[in-house]
Amino acid sequence: xxxxxxxxxxxxxxxxxxxxxxxxxxxxxxxxxxxxxxxxxxxxxxxxxxxxxxxxxxxxxxxxxxxxxxxxxxxxxxxxxxxxxxxxxxxxxxxxxxxxxxxxxxxxxxxxxxxxxxxxxxxxxxxxxxxxxxxxxxxxxxxxxxxxxxxxxxxxxxxxxxxxxxxxxxxxxxxxxxxxxxxxxxxxxxxxxxxxxxxxxxxxxxxxxxxxxxxxxxxxxxxxxxxxxxxxxxxxxxxxxxxxx
Ligand SMILES: *Cc1c(COP(=O)(O)O)cnc(C)c1O
Numbered sequence: 751x752x753x754x755x756x757x758x759x760x761x762x763x764x765x766x767x768x769x770x771x772x773x774x775x776x777x778x779x780x781x782x783x784x785x786x787x788x789x790x791x792x793x794x795x796x797x798x799x800x801x802x803x804x805x806x807x808x809x810x811x812x813x814x815x816x817x818x819x820x821x822x823x824x825x826x827x828x829x830x831x832x833x834x835x836x837x838x839x840x841x842x843x844x845x846x847x848x849x850x851x852x853x854x855x856x857x858x859x860x861x862x863x864x865x866x867x868x869x870x871x872x873x874x875x876x877x878x879x880x881x882x883x884x885x886x887x888x889x890x891x892x893x894x895x896x897x898x899x900x901x902x903x904x905x906x907x908x909x910x911x912x913x914x915x916x917x918x919x920x921x922x923x924x925x926x927x928x929x930x931x932x933x934x935x936x937x938x939x940x941x942x943x944x945x946x947x948x949x950x951x952x953x954x955x956x957x958x959x960x961x962x963x964x965x966x967x968x969x970x971x972x973x974x975x976x977x978x979x980x981x982x983x984x985x986x987x988x989x990x991x992x993x994x995x
Contacts, residue, residue, distance in 0.1 A: 755982030788977030811838030
């Protein structure tokens with residue numbers, strides 16, 4: 751586990767201020783972009799500190815770590831446990847745990863996984879919110895549905911009864927210039943707006959991290975995902991030791 755770094759409240763309020771300024775600069779409504787605090791490798795205590803500062807939406811990449819946090823939050827804040835987004839790669843043998851605990855899955859890129867999430871989502875829970883992960887720059891090393899396959903994929907996912915298809919998510923390839931960053935983001939936005947004509951309930955475009963937050967807000971993002979700029983640097987070495995030990 752990465753240790754709790756000092757200065758989290760200051761870093762969080764600085765990220766929120768940057769986001770609100772980006773909304774103003776883009777002529778967007780104030781507060782129209784949701785900040786997801788990505789707490790992977792960080793402790794429940796670090797997430798609790800962000801919660802105490804007003805943060806409510808959290809993103810997690812690892813199933814077991816995420817569930818431990820969700821359970822701790824449900825105990826500590828039964829009336830308002832926050833909103834929990836699974837944003838990491840998801841294997842078939844972990845879909846049940848995700849379907850039974852998370853509010854959103856942002857990283858859906860295979861029909862088999864979507865089908866399992868729908869079947870395994872408990873009937874007593876609200877529908878599971880789904881974003882299709884798009885491989886917007888066609889990178890061979892990256893997961894995600896390719897741009898030209900997203901419409902057909904969305905049509906299949908939209909049929910699954912326990913899922914609610916809310917939109918698209920992407921992690922564009924890193925680019926040197928603001929113009930180059932905006933090109934990828936604009937491709938995603940165009941696809942999103944096209945899909946919204948078929949699926950009027952689609953309302954979520956999850957794109958933008960620390961390095962491209964401003965451009966993402968200019969290109970219509972409704973959700974940005976930020977980890978290290980809030981929690982501080984991650985310490986993967988100690989995270990590995992703790993899983994092996
Ligand atoms: C880790 C992660 C983030 C946050 O990355 P940082 O570099 O910590 O800001 C955002 N989105 C996804 C999908 C991630 O896995």
